[in-house]
Amino acid sequence: MTMFSASIWEESSMGILQVEGINVSYGLSKVLHNVSLKVGKGELVALVGRNGVGKSTTMRAIMGITPSSSGQILWKNRPITKRASHLNARDGLGYVPEERRVFGSLTVWENLDVARRPPREGLEPWTEERVFALFPDLEHFLTRPAGLLSGGQQQMLTIARTLMGNPELILLDEPSEGVAPLIVAQIGKKIRELRDTGVSIIMAEQNLDFVLNLSDRCYVLEKGMIVYHGTAAELRDNEEVQNRYLHI
Amino acid sequence: MTNRSQLAFLALLFLILLAVPFMGSRYLTELTVQVMIFSLLALSLNILVGHIGLVSFGHAAFFAIGGYATAFFLSRWQLPLGIAMPMAVLLASIFALMIGALCVRLKAIYFAMLTLAFSMLVWGIIIKWKPVTGGDDGFVGIALPQFLSSPQNFYWFTLAVVSISTALMWVLSKSTMGQIFVAIRENETRANFLGVNVRQMQLIGFVLAALFAAVAGSLMSMYLRGMYPQSAFWTQSGHIVISVLLGGVHSFVGPILGASLLYLLEVTIHQYTQYWPLVMGLILIIVVLVLPEGLIGLFRKLYTSVRRE
Numbered sequence: 001m002t003m004f005s006a007s008i009w010e011e012s013s014m015g016i017l018q019v020e021g022i023n024v025s026y027g028l029s030k031v032l033h034n035v036s037l038k039v040g041k042g043e044l045v046a047l048v049g050r051n052g053v054g055k056s057t058t059m060r061a062i063m064g065i066t067p068s069s070s071g072q073i074l075w076k077n078r079p080i081t082k083r084a085s086h087l088n089a090r091d092g093l094g095y096v097p098e099e100r101r102v103f104g105s106l107t108v109w110e111n112l113d114v115a116r117r118p119p120r121e122g123l124e125p126w127t128e129e130r131v132f133a134l135f136p137d138l139e140h141f142l143t144r145p146a147g148l149l150s151g152g153q154q155q156m157l158t159i160a161r162t163l164m165g166n167p168e169l170i171l172l173d174e175p176s177e178g179v180a181p182l183i184v185a186q187i188g189k190k191i192r193e194l195r196d197t198g199v200s201i202i203m204a205e206q207n208l209d210f211v212l213n214l215s216d217r218c219y220v221l222e223k224g225m226i227v228y229h230g231t232a233a234e235l236r237d238n239e240e241v242q243n244r245y246l247h248i
Numbered sequence: 249m250t251n252r253s254q255l256a257f258l259a260l261l262f263l264i265l266l267a268v269p270f271m272g273s274r275y276l277t278e279l280t281v282q283v284m285i286f287s288l289l290a291l292s293l294n295i296l297v298g299h300i301g302l303v304s305f306g307h308a309a310f311f312a313i314g315g316y317a318t319a320f321f322l323s324r325w326q327l328p329l330g331i332a333m334p335m336a337v338l339l340a341s342i343f344a345l346m347i348g349a350l351c352v353r354l355k356a357i358y359f360a361m362l363t364l365a366f367s368m369l370v371w372g373i374i375i376k377w378k379p380v381t382g383g384d385d386g387f388v389g390i391a392l393p394q395f396l397s398s399p400q401n402f403y404w405f406t407l408a409v410v411s412i413s414t415a416l417m418w419v420l421s422k423s424t425m426g427q428i429f430v431a432i433r434e435n436e437t438r439a440n441f442l443g444v445n446v447r448q449m450q451l452i453g454f455v456l457a458a459l460f461a462a463v464a465g466s467l468m469s470m471y472l473r474g475m476y477p478q479s480a481f482w483t484q485s486g487h488i489v490i491s492v493l494l495g496g497v498h499s500f501v502g503p504i505l506g507a508s509l510l511y512l513l514e515v516t517i518h519q520y521t522q523y524w525p526l527v528m529g530l531i532l533i534i535v536v537l538v539l540p541e542g543l544i545g546l547f548r549k550l551y552t553s554v555r556r557e
Contacts, residue, residue: 063441089443097441103434105498110427115442165443 015074016041016200017062017169022071022081024054024061031057032068032224039169044191044201046211046232048246049221055204056098058221059171062202063095064088075169092120094167098174098204100154102161104147108138111146111157117165123198126163134190135160152183159190170194172203176210188214208246212236220245249499249544251422257501258418262411269403277403279515284410285467286511290491290503291417292460297489298497299426300453301433302352305360305485306367307461309347312374312480313340314462315469319387320380322470329393337462343370344458345451352450364482371480386476390469406467413463420456421500429453490528493535496542505543 015038024032032054039045047055060066062073064085073081080088089095103111112128119125132139135156141149146157155175162170175191176184184207191214195201205211211218211232218235220228228241235241249257268280289311296302317336321327327335347366351359374381381387396402420426428449431439436446469475478484487510495506510531517524539546 065437065441085437085441086443086445089441095441097438101435101438103431103438105434106427106430110430113424114427114431114439114444116424117443161442 015039016076017202018072018074018077019058019062020072020074022058022061022068022073024057024066024068026066030224032061034071035221035224035226036071037219037226037229039200039202041200042195042198043217044195044203044215046215046218047202047204047221048206048208048211048218048235050246051206053221054224055221056173057224059095059173059202059204063093063171065095089165089167090117092166092168093171094162094165094169095171096158096162096173096175098177100151100158100178102146102149102154102157105145107143108146108149108157109142111161112164115161115164120166120168123166123168126166131160131163134163134193152179152186155179155183155187156190159187159194163194167199169200169202172201174204174206176205176207184210208242249501249548254499254501255418258414261504265407269400274399277399279512281399281403281406281471282468283508283511284406285464285471286491286507287504288410288413288467289461289464289488290495290507291414291500292457292464293488294492294497294500294503295417295420295429295453295457295460297492298499298502299421299429299433300450302450302454303356303360303489304351304363304454304457305482305489306347306363306365306370307457307488308480308482308484309363309367309370310340310344310458310461311465311468311484311488312370312475312477313343314465315475315479316374316381316387316465317462318466319390319469319475322393323387323389323391326391329396333463333466336466337459340462340465341455341459344455348451348454348458352447352454364485367480367485368482371477371482374477374480381475381477384477386474387469388474390473390475392470392473396470402471406471409463409467413460417460418500425449425452487528490532490535494531494539494542496544498541499544502542502544509543 017039019035019037021034021036022032023030023034035054035058037045047058049055057066061068064080064083067082071081072079075091075093103114106114112131137153138156138160141153146154149157172191175187179187188210191201203215212235215232217231219226220241222245227245230238265280269277293304293307296304314336317339318332321332321335322329351362351366354362375383377383396405428439428444431444432446432449440446465479468479491507491510492503493506494510495504496502513527514524517527535542
């Protein structure tokens, strides 16, 4: 049962990412069924849903880490469905994994250095200075092994690291997961600042308030399928969808 | 160990090595030459084991290729050293590029087994290709340049080559490429989605490791005035792996300590008994069971406990 509301996708904003009916299986169990979504230039799109509904898998499929078995992914109108993830990264897709996966034995500076990629046309290039302006905390720990940072700092570092690759689309996987409420608010602020730079963002989240405050549009996932799609305002007003798919 | 303390250690070591020829013992000078060569060999393997996280059980192949090629170019083609040695290293690197391209497709134990298989293939070729390698008897009698014929001069030459190679490996390990190697060791997937072509970087690391192993092999063949098939045998590869493990894989200087201690132990114990392999086995067991981070890890533990008191 799908409850797509109309008029939510303005065709005038051409999507830079189009996902068309992808399916993903882990072994015999199918985890994504016919998932389709679009992200427009400069848009912040959220994937919401409870634990284990396929949000992360969708992100991993787009990034090429867990390739889809059928369907199509278009990046700036070119198919990238089965392309290797390092090529996707070099082509402007920046993935921020869940659970703050830093390189623990490398220092903060080295974590950033590893991910450095050339700047992209039309977007202001990310330098260390610009990254530290966004995440001032990191500058104090330049020479500290990343494994010794706090959870919130590691989350900032995974985002900062991805920014060093000068992405045009950032895939944020559960940015608010497992960090203290105060840090969640900080991360939310940073994500808004990022969106204001003109970069497109797709974010997987369980935290509904976080999503409604930040995103332009939302896709609700349930059991590997997209069951609702609307603007953040529409989702906020739709208690039925919230109760059925999002509240615990 | 911090970068600063490792650099201090290397500087101190270099000063000691500068003094060795003046201590008046020819035995000590010659022994130190061998220790330096095995240290270089262990350092080269650590690019793979410690940095990229790939354990090769066939590293001796490139040591042997470097040695045999140097012997061949110097003696048969009578090329000057300045050409023969770089050519030998280049040849070993080309072999590494071909072998590595196949090996880095595999992970962990499969990678280790395939490197072992290729090194035994190299050993087999050395044994059978008598006209070039001398087969079982080895390549005996290398035409060494005049200036290297005195033990003193050979010592200085070895010290220069090993120091420059070590410095290059240090710079490499601290470069962006070195950091990317560590990132791959920690998590391939993570490095991959940050835009790192993991297979390509592993191959580059494989070739660089082989290149420095070939330098060590080249020095060894000149030191011995010959090259022998045992240098490519799997026990030689095992010896290098044990050196690296004994010293400690996650520091730059660890392999130097491991290779030095292992070789000095071997030389000493050989004077008393023929059962050196038994002792080496015991060392390996001790390292694996109680010294997972090698000598460097042991020193670190001692240092912290002394400081606490």
